Amino acid sequence: DGGITQSPKYLFRKEGQNVTLSCEQNLNHDAMYWYRQDPGQGLRLIYYSQIVNDFQKGDIAEGYSVSREKKESFPLTVTSAQKNPTAFYLCASSMIPQGGQPQHFGDGTRLSIL
Amino acid sequence: AQTVTQSQPEMSVQEAETVTLSCTYDTSESDYYLFWYKQPPSRQMILVIRQEAYKQQNATENRFSVNFQKAAKSFSLKISDSQLGDAAMYFCAYGGGSNYKLTFGKGTLLTVNP
Numbered sequence: 330d331g332g333i334t335q336s337p338k339y340l341f342r343k344e345g346q347n348v349t350l351s352c353e354q355n356l357n358h359d360a361m362y363w364y365r366q367d368p369g370q371g372l373r374l375i376y377y378s379q380i381v382n383d384f385q386k387g388d389i390a391e392g393y394s395v396s397r398e399k400k401e402s403f404p405l406t407v408t409s410a411q412k413n414p415t416a417f418y419l420c421a422s423s424m425i426p427q428g429g430q431p432q433h434f435g436d437g438t439r440l441s442i443l
Numbered sequence: 444a445q446t447v448t449q450s451q452p453e454m455s456v457q458e459a460e461t462v463t464l465s466c467t468y469d470t471s472e473s474d475y476y477l478f479w480y481k482q483p484p485s486r487q488m489i490l491v492i493r494q495e496a497y498k499q500q501n502a503t504e505n506r507f508s509v510n511f512q513k514a515a516k517s518f519s520l521k522i523s524d525s526q527l528g529d530a531a532m533y534f535c536a537y538g539g540g541s542n543y544k545l546t547f548g549k550g551t552l553l554t555v556n557p
Contacts, residue, residue: 371447371534374544377543417486427543437487
């Protein structure tokens with residue numbers, strides 16, 4: 330079955346450490362997105378990618394980095410510059426990069442600070 | 444910038460009854476889409492329903508329907524014959540127009556009482 334796979338499900342970060350969250354899709358979608366979800370908040374866009382080798386900052390990109398070397402993969406790195414990384418992270422994709430397209434989501438990764 | 448407001452942080456409904464979740468949005472665009480997503484305790488985001496702004500007819504998916512009032516910028520979700528499995532956080536989202544991203548409201552937590 331087609332879908333989005335995020336790993337790991339739970340991740341712990343030490344002070345000063347960079348960690349990378351994986352997102353893989355087999356839906357053949359062009360666009361991919363990373364969101365952050367905090368308690369009592371909606372989803373906030375971190376980065377998005379319209380096509381391979383291209384990505385743009387979202388609303389809260391500071392302290393994060395991404396790459397899009399393959400159509401299927403859009404990993405997110407939470408750097409040590411992100412001072413409050415504890416949150417639930419969701420990866421999504423859509424067939425084309427257009428806001429009217431439904432987005433399909435992975436199961437998420439919960440990141441916590443050790 | 445577009446904004447999405449869900450004024451009900453929590454709602455509850457008796458099983459088999461009907462409940463309506465409210466959503467208002469602000470935009471200056473004429474071409475856009477609106478969505479309701481469901482996030483059950485498993486945390487996966489599931490698309491419930493999608494409405495195209497240029498369509499006057501309200502979208503319906505089985506027990507889920509919307510009341511789209513374009514002039515009032517209102518997009519409420521009605522759940523009929525509520526079931527225990529409907530218990531979840533519901534997010535209203537705006538997309539399309541000149542934007543690639545979805546803008547989410549803060550969510551409404553729906554409890555279904557047996």
